Amino acid sequence: MKKSVFTMSVVLVLSVLSWGIWAVAEEQSMTPAGKHEMKHEAAQFDDKGALMMPTKYREWVFVGAPVTPNDMNDGKAAFPEFHDVYIDRMSFADYKKTGKFRDGTVLVKELVSVGAKKAASGNGYFPGDFSGIAVAVKESKRFAKEPGNWAYFSFATGKMTADALPTASCNKCHKDNAAEDWVFSQYYPVLKAAKKK
Numbered sequence: 001m002k003k004s005v006f007t008m009s010v011v012l013v014l015s016v017l018s019w020g021i022w023a024v025a026e027e028q029s030m031t032p033a034g035k036h037e038m039k040h041e042a043a044q045f046d047d048k049g050a051l052m053m054p055t056k057y058r059e060w061v062f063v064g065a066p067v068t069p070n071d072m073n074d075g076k077a078a079f080p081e082f083h084d085v086y087i088d089r090m091s092f093a094d095y096k097k098t099g100k101f102r103d104g105t106v107l108v109k110e111l112v113s114v115g116a117k118k119a120a121s122g123n124g125y126f127p128g129d130f131s132g133i134a135v136a137v138k139e140s141k142r143f144a145k146e147p148g149n150w151a152y153f154s155f156a157t158g159k160m161t162a163d164a165l166p167t168a169s170c171n172k173c174h175k176d177n178a179a180e181d182w183v184f185s186q187y188y189p190v191l192k193a194a195k196k197k
């Protein structure tokens with residue numbers, strides 16, 4: 001009897017200890033961006049104010065995939081890839097409730113080259129390889145001077161941080177042409193479906 005109580009206590013102590021070690025390891029293995037996301041903010045900036053590349057955006061909500069292939073643009077499309085667009089989860093949940101992009105919204109546009117133009121299903125444009133990411137962040141304090149408080153970033157290959165691009169390079173076309181608060185939601189069926197009527 002005594003022996004089994006002793007064994008049980010040992011097992012209990014060991015399990016508590018191993019849980020503790022696991023929790024510490026989990027905490028340490030997390031990237032700064034991952035930790036930040038747990039606090040419900042998807043964008044994280046370094047001390048110089050550059051945006052750190054979001055790391056988990058493929059686990060966010062996928063909203064749409066426009067494509068502007070070269071063949072349909074005289075061989076020189078401005079953005080000749082598929083644009084797989086994601087919104088961070090907190091902002092998506094908020095958008096469903098309010099129909100608005102909350103302060104802190106992050107949209108990632110992952111670029112994917114046009115690969116094959118023929119498949120077993122027929123002729124078309126089929127995704128090739130990942131070729132970069134562009135990001136839009138809405139933050140009223142940090143980007144108080146940007147129209148709509150939206151700042152735009154493009155990550156060069158191999159770079160993990162990016163500075164905000166000049167207003168005229170990105171923000172202006174979005175302001176002039178996007179359906180809703182600088183966002184091209186007219187091309188994102190997932191957002192259209194999520195918006196309350």
Ligand code: HEC
Nearest residue numbers: 066083107109134135136152153154169170173182183184
């Ligand atoms: C000439 C107009 C134009 C310019 C300039 C432009 N964009 Fe866009 N952008 C679009 C359109 C149209 C879409 C939606 C359709 C698509 O992806 O092709 C879009 C979508 C996006 C998205 C997805 C979220 C959203 O707002 O819909 C991001 C992120 C983005 N652009 C970043 C950038 C960045 C960074 C720059 C500057 C380097 C830039 N854009 C410049 C027209 C533009």
